[in-house]
Every structure is written in structure tokens, then in C-alpha cells.
Amino acid sequence: MMIFFWIVLFLISLSMLGFIYRLIMGPSIPDRVVALDSLGVALICMIGMISILSESSFFLEIILLIAILAFIGTVAFSKFLEKGEIIQRDNNLS
Amino acid sequence: MIILANILIVTTILIGVIFLLVAAIGLIRLPDVYTRTHAASKSATLSVMFILLGVFFHFWLIEGHVNTLVLLGIAFLFITGPVGGHVIGRSAYLTGVKLWEDSVKDELAPVIAERKKRHEQK
Numbered sequence: 001m002m003i004f005f006w007i008v009l010f011l012i013s014l015s016m017l018g019f020i021y022r023l024i025m026g027p028s029i030p031d032r033v034v035a036l037d038s039l040g041v042a043l044i045c046m047i048g049m050i051s052i053l054s055e056s057s058f059f060l061e062i063i064l065l066i067a068i069l070a071f072i073g074t075v076a077f078s079k080f081l082e083k084g085e086i087i088q089r090d091n092n093l094s
Numbered sequence: 095m096i097i098l099a100n101i102l103i104v105t106t107i108l109i110g111v112i113f114l115l116v117a118a119i120g121l122i123r124l125p126d127v128y129t130r131t132h133a134a135s136k137s138a139t140l141s142v143m144f145i146l147l148g149v150f151f152h153f154w155l156i157e158g159h160v161n162t163l164v165l166l167g168i169a170f171l172f173i174t175g176p177v178g179g180h181v182i183g184r185s186a187y188l189t190g191v192k193l194w195e196d197s198v199k200d201e202l203a204p205v206i207a208e209r210k211k212r213h214e215q216k
Contacts, residue, residue: 004104011111018118022130030127030186034134037178038117041138044171045114048149048164057153063146063167071174078185 002053009049016042033077040070099155103148110144113137126194127186135179142175143168 019042023035044063051059080086120133150164187202 001100005107008107008111011115015111015114015118018122022121028127028186028191030182030189030191031130033182034127034131034179035121037182038121038134038138041142041171041175042114044142044167045110045145048145052149052152055157057157057159057161060149060153060161060163060167064163064170067167067170067174071178074178075181078181082185082188 005049005053009046009053012042012046012049016046029081030078033074033081037070037074040066040073096156099151103152103155106144106151107148110141110148113141113144117141126197127191128183128193131179131183131186135176139171139175142171146171 016039019035019039023032023039026032026035044066047059047062047066051057076086114137117133117137120137121130124130124133146164146168150161150168153159153161153164188206193200
């Protein structure tokens with residue numbers, strides 16, 4: 001059973017290598033952002049496997065943390081690409 | 095009983111990791127940003143949901159305690175994965191990333207052109 005989880009960990013790191021290839025070779029900036037988003041997803045899978053392999057459930061709180069951070073990073077980066085600034089200035093305040 | 099639990103865990107985690115490899119292959123081989131967003135958002139989201147379901151089953155059936163944080167993580171990823179893909183695809187279109195040369199239809203282009211024309215009239 002443990003051998004199966006090690007093999008799954010290896011396959012996850014193999015797919016992370018594919019994402020890193022797109023992160024380096026991507027012709028445009030949104031390509032790299034998509035690759036970073038999926039890299040966060042693969043990191044979540046990896047943390048699940050590691051928490052099974054080390055037989056402790058303390059790592060499982062990291063999963064939610066990385067999911068939230070990856071989503072916030074993607075949204076902030078795409079807003080920066082689209083509008084040129086992340087937090088817009090309010091014109092009504094003097 | 096433990097064999098059934100092991101079969102369940104192995105099946106869910108195997109489906110998840112196969113979908114993750116499919117996402118990686120799609121991200122390498124597909125031709126432009128939008129098809130890559132399509133591959134990454136759908137397939138990676140489904141794969142991480144299946145793998146976290148396998149982790150939840152492992153901690154529930156083998157170790158014997160229900161971890162609600164993993165279920166919350168599954169729900170959060172199910173909501174935010176496609177939203178992230180949509181947002182980055184939209185920003186890619188608005189910053190003018192070209193489509194693939196063989197793509198047939200571009201339904202957003204007249205909408206953007208009309209909006210730009212109306213913006214210039216003001």
C-alpha cells in the first residue's frame with residue numbers, strides 16, 4: 001500500500017515537471033499564470049500524499065491554505081494584466 | 095472490510111492521478127492559451143478533487159477519524175478552480191493574446207469592437 005502511494009507521489013512530481021515546462025517555455029504571460037495555478041493544484045495533491053505517507057493529519061490544514069493562496073494569486077495577477085493595477089483607487093474620496 | 099476500503103482508496107487516487115497526468119500532457123501539447131486553460135482548469139480541478147476524496151477515505155476508513163477540512167477543501171477547489179480558469183482566460187483575451195491560427199470562430203471579437211467604438215464616442 002505504501003509503495004502505491006510512493007508511485008502516486010512520483011507521478012504527481014512528473015506532472016509537476018510538465019507544468020514547469022509550460023511555466024518556463026510559455027510564449028505569453030497568461031500561459032505562465034495558468035501553469036502556476038495548476039502547479040498549486042499539483043502541490044495540494046502532493047501534500048495529501050505526504051500526509052498519508054507520514055500518517056499524520058496535521059498537514060491537511062495546509063491544503064486549504066494553499067488552495068486559497070493560489071486562487072487569490074491567480075485573481076490578482078489576472079486583474080493586474082487586465083486593468084494595470086490590482087487595488088483600484090476610489091475617485092470619490094478626496 | 096479493510097480490503098474494500100483499500101480498493102476504494104486506490105481507485106479514487108488512481109483516477110485523480112491519471113487526470114493530473116492528462117492535465118500535464120494537455121498543458122504541454124495544446125496549441126494556444128485558451129485550450130490550455132480549458133485543459134488545466136477542468137482536468138486539474140477534477141483530479142485534485144478525486145485525490146482529496148481518496149485522502150479523506152484513507153483517514154476515515156483506515157486511521158478512523160473524519161477530517162472535515164478535506165471536505166471543505168474539496169468544495170473550495172470545486173468553486174474556485176473554474177473561476178480561476180475563466181478569469182485568466184478573460185484577461186488573456188482582453189490583453190490581446192492571439193488565438194490559434196486554425197480556430198474557426200471568434201464570437202467575442204464583435205462585442206469587444208462595439209464596446210470600444212461606444213467608448214470612443216463618449
